[in-house]
Amino acid sequence: MSKFTFHPKMIIFALMIAMLALSILSLGFGAIYITPSEIIQYLVGNGQQSQAFILYNYRIPRIIIAIIVGAGLATAGAILQGVLRNPLASPDVIGVTKGAGLAAVMVMVLFPTAPIIYLPLSAFIGAAIVAVILMLFVYKQSAQPTTIALVGIALGAICQAGIEYFMVKFPDNVNMTLLWLAGSLWARGWDQVYLLLPCLILIPILIGLTSKLDILSLGDDIATGLGERSKPLRYVLLGVSVIIIGVCVATVGSIGFIGLIAPHIARKVVGSKYKLLLPTSAIFGALLLLIADSLGRGLFPPMEIPAGIITAVIGAPYFLYLLRSERKNHKKGAKKS
Known part of the structure; x- marks a missing residue:
């Protein structure tokens, strides 16, 4: 008797329905709770004016940002894992996110009155510098996957040291910088949605x-x-991924591990073919960030827990598990050879 399996396209469709349902539920979480029925009434044009103001100006753009950023980081993570041929690669693990963060922090503290467009541009430059250094290391040293991950962690640590230096040097902006570095969707609105428009083209x-x-x-x-x-294609893919990472980090700060977890979950669900892997990774990334942001708003209202803290709590143990698995696989391969 054959075992019944779901078609990958059915799985993707079900995930999209789940994302839509979670988005509606997530609109209700916050200091003022709004029930799903009240949200639906607003969506069909029959909501109360006070609720309409909260939903339109604060929560709907926040949900859109969570979906775009989660999808962007997950897609970029899947591309990095393919380009670097490293299952441990992700924007934060290999230090690209920290590079973007350092550049963005420099703009925030050194040029606080600079136009908002400077933030994604600087974040892209910082991410690109780290990505170029890592690519040079990969192709010149022929490093193993675990070694590449460790080099990325080292680059991230250097960038983190630079971030902490600017925080100590410019203490007046430390609160804004800390909130941004934690990775939070708090106080994000339609301006930040427009900032993410490049992702809607590049993904x-x-x-x-x-x-x-x-x-x-x-x-x-x-x-x-x-x-x-192959080589020009790898550079194009890496460049597009770095742009997406830079824009996402500039918009919501440093949210970690989504680019690592989402592609791995997607690979287990739909396999390794990129035709299915990339859209599934994008949906899982959006779901993860929606869940993290919903928990951050709903656990202890009116206080918020930054979404980046929740993704780190989930992602750090998962990364250690993957790191251990890769070392075991490498040892088995060395014994066979």
Whole structure:
């Protein structure tokens, strides 16, 4: 008797329904609780004016930001894992997020009156510098996956030291910097939604390159034999991923581990083909950040727990588990050879 399995497209559709349901529930959490029925009444145009003000100006843009940022970080994480051929790669683990954070903090404390567009630009530059250093290390040293992760952690630690220096040097802005570094969607509105518009363009572009990604995953020699220029493609993919990471970090701060956890969950659910992996990773990333932000708002209202703290509590043990698994696999491979 054959075992029944769900079609991957059915799984993706179910996840999208779950994301929609969670978004509606999440709109109710906060200092003032709004029931799902009241939210639906507002959505169909029959809500109370006070609730309409809260939902439109604060909670709806916050939900949109959570979905876009979660999807962006997860998609970038899946791309980094493929480009670096490292299952431990993610924006925060390899130090790219910290690089973006350091550059953004420098702008916030040194140029507090600078236009808002400077923030994503600086975050992209910081992320790009760390990514270039890591890529040079990967291709020149032929490092193992666990070594690459450790190098990324070291680069992240250097960037974190720089962040702490600026916090000590400019104590007047320390509260704003700490909240931003914790990774929070607090006080985010429509201005930040507009800041994330590049992600709405770049994420579909990455998903549109899934056929090339599947070829690239076969190895450079096979990809070249099939007519694919592997190295330029890797740099393009890395560049687009870094832009997405920079924009996300500039908008909500340093939210960790979504780019690590979401692709791994997606890979277990729909497999390793990028045609299914990227959209599934994006949905799981959006779900994870929605859950983290909902918990942060709903556990101890009116006090909020930054979403980055909740994702770190979930993600840090998972990263240690993956690190241990990769070391075991590497040892088994060394014994067989």
